[in-house]
Amino acid sequence: MISESAFALRGLVKHFDQKVAVAGVDLDVPPGSFFGLLGPNGAGKTTTLSMAVGLLRPDSGTATVLGHDVWADPVLAKRLLGVMPDGVRLFDRLDGAELLAYTGLLRGMDPAVVDQRARELLDVLALADAGRTLVVDYSAGMKKKIGLASALLHAPRVLVLDEPFEAVDPVSGSLIRDILQRYVTGGGTVIFSSHVMEVVERLCTHVAIMADGRIKTVGDLATVTGGRDLEEVFVEVVGGRTSTGEELSWL
Numbered sequence: 001m002i003s004e005s006a007f008a009l010r011g012l013v014k015h016f017d018q019k020v021a022v023a024g025v026d027l028d029v030p031p032g033s034f035f036g037l038l039g040p041n042g043a044g045k046t047t048t049l050s051m052a053v054g055l056l057r058p059d060s061g062t063a064t065v066l067g068h069d070v071w072a073d074p075v076l077a078k079r080l081l082g083v084m085p086d087g088v089r090l091f092d093r094l095d096g097a098e099l100l101a102y103t104g105l106l107r108g109m110d111p112a113v114v115d116q117r118a119r120e121l122l123d124v125l126a127l128a129d130a131g132r133t134l135v136v137d138y139s140a141g142m143k144k145k146i147g148l149a150s151a152l153l154h155a156p157r158v159l160v161l162d163e164p165f166e167a168v169d170p171v172s173g174s175l176i177r178d179i180l181q182r183y184v185t186g187g188g189t190v191i192f193s194s195h196v197m198e199v200v201e202r203l204c205t206h207v208a209i210m211a212d213g214r215i216k217t218v219g220d221l222a223t224v225t226g227g228r229d230l231e232e233v234f235v236e237v238v239g240g241r242t243s244t245g246e247e248l249s250w251l
């Protein structure tokens with residue numbers, strides 16, 4: 001039997017007024033894959049991921065998580081999903097431990113389990129030292145990490161992370177990489193957007209490159225790169241630079 005996709009996106013379209021943000025995305029994310037979604041600024045990555053996880057209603061198209069439609073069967077689909085959206089909107093008048101406790105209880109988890117997992121996550125992500133500091137007062141990188149902790153708390157089968165490595169220091173970045181790698185080794189699936197080619201090249205089994213609201217190329221990493229640098233492939237696929245270096249002479 002062919003196992004079903006961790007994520008299956010079919011014909012996703014989203015307009016904002018006249019602007020076509022996502023122009024028809026079909027994507028299959030294999031279970032157990034570490035999937036990188038790349039694309040230049042404004043390509044439609046965040047919009048696609050938001051529709052995929054049920055945060056933004058598509059104009060048309062469907063999204064399923066392990067066979068469950070995100071819009072028709074949201075409770076089950078969301079139980080399988082851990083999501084760290086871009087610019088995470090957290091309940092930020094709580095400290096880290098309170099936020100995780102609140103998140104766990106909202107998800108209907110056993111308080112003892114929440115307590116134990118929250119302590120472990122705060123320790124592993126080096127947030128325990130923040131103590132009673134409110135999340136609103138966290139640095140950008142700390143907010144990323146508490147967002148990741150919230151996404152992991154209920155041990156989801158599929159993790160969706162919007163730019164998880166943005167704003168985190170190298171030590172935290174390497175920590176997050178280790179956690180995600182362990183999660184995938186244990187059978188989880190990760191899909192994340194990123195601009196950091198080196199991280200994608202190091203971690204991902206599969207990549208997709210988006211531009212202008214469409215998937216331009218997709219496949220396992222070796223097939224997409226064909227032995228070249230991912231950055232080279234990326235520049236070629238999205239059309240590359242257009243400036244000549246002669247501009248801004250006044251500067």
Ligand SMILES: Nc1ncnc2c1ncn2[C@@H]1O[C@H](COP(=O)(O)OP(=O)(O)OP(=O)(O)O)[C@@H](O)[C@H]1O
Nearest residue numbers: 016019020021039040041042043044045046047048
């Ligand atoms: N809420 C919104 N209202 C209006 N336009 C939007 C909205 N959200 C996104 N867009 C537009 O949709 C397009 C795709 O945006 P999106 O955030 O999905 O891109 P992205 O690939 O995630 O970019 P980045 O790498 O810069 O984060 C952009 O042109 C953006 O201006």
